[in-house]
Amino acid sequence: MTESDLRAAIERELPGVRADLERLVRIPGIAFDGFDHSHVERSAEAVAELLRGCSLDVRIVRSGGQPAVIGTRPAPPGAPTVLLYAHHDVQPVGDRSLWQSDPFEPVERDGRLYGRGAADDKAGVMAHVAALRAFGDRLPVGVVLFIEGEEEFGSDSLERLLEEHRADLAADVMVIADSGNWDIGQPALTTSLRGLVNCFVEVRTGTHAVHSGMFGGAVPDAVTALARLLATLHDDAGDVAVEGLVGRTGATVDYPEDRLRHEAGLLDGVEFIGTGRLTDRIWTKPALAVLGVDAPPTAGAPNAIVPVAKAKLSLRLAPGDDPKRAYAAIVAHLEKHAPWGAQVTVSFEHDGDACEIDASGPMYDAARAAFETAWDGTAPVEMGVGGSIPFIATFQEMFPAAAILVTGVEDPDSRAHGPNESLHLGEFARVCLAEALLLANVAEAGRG
Ligand code: BES
Ligand code: MN
Numbered sequence: 001m002t003e004s005d006l007r008a009a010i011e012r013e014l015p016g017v018r019a020d021l022e023r024l025v026r027i028p029g030i031a032f033d034g035f036d037h038s039h040v041e042r043s044a045e046a047v048a049e050l051l052r053g054c055s056l057d058v059r060i061v062r063s064g065g066q067p068a069v070i071g072t073r074p075a076p077p078g079a080p081t082v083l084l085y086a087h088h089d090v091q092p093v094g095d096r097s098l099w100q101s102d103p104f105e106p107v108e109r110d111g112r113l114y115g116r117g118a119a120d121d122k123a124g125v126m127a128h129v130a131a132l133r134a135f136g137d138r139l140p141v142g143v144v145l146f147i148e149g150e151e152e153f154g155s156d157s158l159e160r161l162l163e164e165h166r167a168d169l170a171a172d173v174m175v176i177a178d179s180g181n182w183d184i185g186q187p188a189l190t191t192s193l194r195g196l197v198n199c200f201v202e203v204r205t206g207t208h209a210v211h212s213g214m215f216g217g218a219v220p221d222a223v224t225a226l227a228r229l230l231a232t233l234h235d236d237a238g239d240v241a242v243e244g245l246v247g248r249t250g251a252t253v254d255y256p257e258d259r260l261r262h263e264a265g266l267l268d269g270v271e272f273i274g275t276g277r278l279t280d281r282i283w284t285k286p287a288l289a290v291l292g293v294d295a296p297p298t299a300g301a302p303n304a305i306v307p308v309a310k311a312k313l314s315l316r317l318a319p320g321d322d323p324k325r326a327y328a329a330i331v332a333h334l335e336k337h338a339p340w341g342a343q344v345t346v347s348f349e350h351d352g353d354a355c356e357i358d359a360s361g362p363m364y365d366a367a368r369a370a371f372e373t374a375w376d377g378t379a380p381v382e383m384g385v386g387g388s389i390p391f392i393a394t395f396q397e398m399f400p401a402a403a404i405l406v407t408g409v410e411d412p413d414s415r416a417h418g419p420n421e422s423l424h425l426g427e428f429a430r431v432c433l434a435e436a437l438l439l440a441n442v443a444e445a446g447r448g
Contacts, residue, residue: 001138003373006436009134014429017130018113020050021423024088024122025106025115031066031089031150040066040149043088047125047147054132056145063164065157066149072168075142080446082439083144083171083402084131085391086124086178087151090117091417098419112413112422119423120416121151123409123431124177130432131439140443144171148391151178154198154350155390162394169395173363173403173442175435178389180410182253182381184427187371187434189364190406192283192384193392195317195354197327198291201334203229204343206307215305220340222309223295228339230311233288238273244329245286246321251279253383263412283384286326287316312349316386323351352390355404363403366441374434405438407431 001009028035029043044060044067051058056071066089075081093103093116101107106115125147132139146169148155162169179190203226210219235241255278266272274281281287294310296302317326331346338344359382371380392404409431415421 001135001440003437006134006440007433009136010130010429010433010436013130013133014432017126017133017432018425020129021113021118021122021126022106022115024125025118026104028104028116029089029149030092031153032092033153035092037066040089044069044147044149047088050125050129051145051147054129055137056132056143061161061165062149063157063160065161066153068149068161069145069147070165070168071143071145073139073143076140078447079141079443080172081142081144081170082442083146083169083174083395084128085146085148085174085176086128087121087148088125089149089152090120090122091152094419100420103419103421108425111426112424114420114422116421119410119414119421121178121408123423123428127177127409127428127431127435128175131435134432134436135439139439141439141446144169151389151391155352156350158391159394162398166398170399171402172446173405174395174399175438176389176392176404176406177408177431177435179385179387179406179408180414181408181427182383184411184424185375186378187375187380187430188383189359189367189371189380190385190408191357191359191382192319193355193388193406194283194287194319194386195321195323195326195352195393196388196390197315197317197323197330197351198312198349199315199327199330200310200312200347200349201226201229202308202310202345202347203338204308204345205340206305209302209304209307212303212305219305220342221305221307222342223306225339225342226293226295226309226311229334229337229342229344230290232333232337233313234273237275238271239275240286240288240315242286242288242315242330242333245326246318247285248318248320249276249280249284251277251283251384253279253381255279255282259412279384282386284318286318286321287386289314316388317354319354319356321354323353327351352388353393354388355392355396357404357406361403362445363405363442366445367405367407367438370437370441371434373437374430407435
């Protein structure tokens with residue numbers, strides 16, 4: 001199909017794609033422990049139904065974790081096979097009172113579609129579906145759709161799942177629609193992602209709570225001990241102080257300070273932390289954040305010395321670092337810095353590998369050309385991101401010869417993982433067109 005055929009086809013398909021995206025957003029499929037996983041099942045079934053509608057051979061698969069969907073359609077003779085990745089599970093919504101509308105009832109405001117997963121990553125699923133629908137029965141490549149069901153919860157069963165279905169997943173090119181673009185109107189290819197280790201640290205100072213007046217002054221409380229321990233994780237400049245982590249500089253684009261302040265919603269007077277270029281700090285150096293704390297709530301807190309407190313930590317790893325080694329490093333750090341002899345227990349949640357992509361070669365050129373056409377002459381930039389997609393490194397290891405194209409729908413205002421997540425509908429249309437053009441270009445490049 002020609003470029004103008006594909007433009008027309010995407011235009012024709014967009015209303016249906018939008019309606020199906022809204023249907024997906026209404027399903028609260030959260031893979032985290034403690035959530036009702038029947039919704040993840042429903043979500044997998046809804047995705048399977050969409051893929052069947054694209055004449056794929058579809059199976060729902062799992063390996064001890066949440067269900068993924070695999071859909072395949074063999075390549076026409078001599079044509080390459082492309083694996084299209086996205087995930088159908090979403091992050092929890094957090095404090096509902098911070099949402100301007102129901103997270104699971106999609107609504108459009110000012111050209112954006114609001115709802116949990118509207119961007120991350122149900123729009124990724126629908127970009128693949130849009131491209132397939134645009135081609136109808138004239139798809140010029142073979143495809144394998146792999147739509148994961150527990151990406152947001154660390155992809156714990158992913159390696160087993162990939163091993164079990166290795167034969168079905170082999171591909172020459174892979175398109176990961178789970179990242180984003182540099183800005184509205186400015187496309188990007190993502191060429192590095194950080195790795196991650198999430199863990200918990202519990203601090204104990206006593207066997208039970210005691211009267212804070214009777215014992216305070218001699219007996220340490222666990223919340224203060226935890227605070228002191230957490231304070232050792234960064235140096236005064238705000239760089240991560242855990243020894244033995246990898247960090248690198250050398251980003252090729254700059255992130256203007258004002259832009260990052262604005263996009264992050266940083267309050268006036270609050271400083272950035274860390275040293276070096278901002279792009280290095282958020283893409284290729286380690287970062288450590290406290291995601292949550294268990295301690296008595298302030299409302300109704302008695303005058304008692306708290307004997308136990310716990311924090312959840314998230315350590316982002318630079319490309320080139322190893323999650324197992326990094327976990328050992330943070331455990332060693334936390335144990336070594338136990339304040340006042342407090343008992344410190346660290347436990348692991350999950351991890352994922354970082355990745356780096358050398359975006360040279362015919363498939364990357366094919367992708368760049370597709371983006372440039374879809375964005376009416378604006379060529380994509382290469383960027384890193386600070387987030388993680390553990391699938392990529394696993395797939396890279398399994399199929400080292402495959403070209404990996406990391407695309408996506410997110411823009412700086414998507415607020416993925418936060419309240420009021422949304423999708424920019426104008427950019428989404430371009431992402432869908434870009435993917436269709438990309439498949440056409442890849443077919444061409446694969447033949448040549
Ligand atoms: N879509 C994100 C990855 C991403 C983040 C891409 C930021 C571009 C910019 C993905 O769904 C995600 O959030 N992954 C988790 C992975 C973790 C649970 C191992 C993340 O990064 O927190
Ligand atoms: Mn995400």
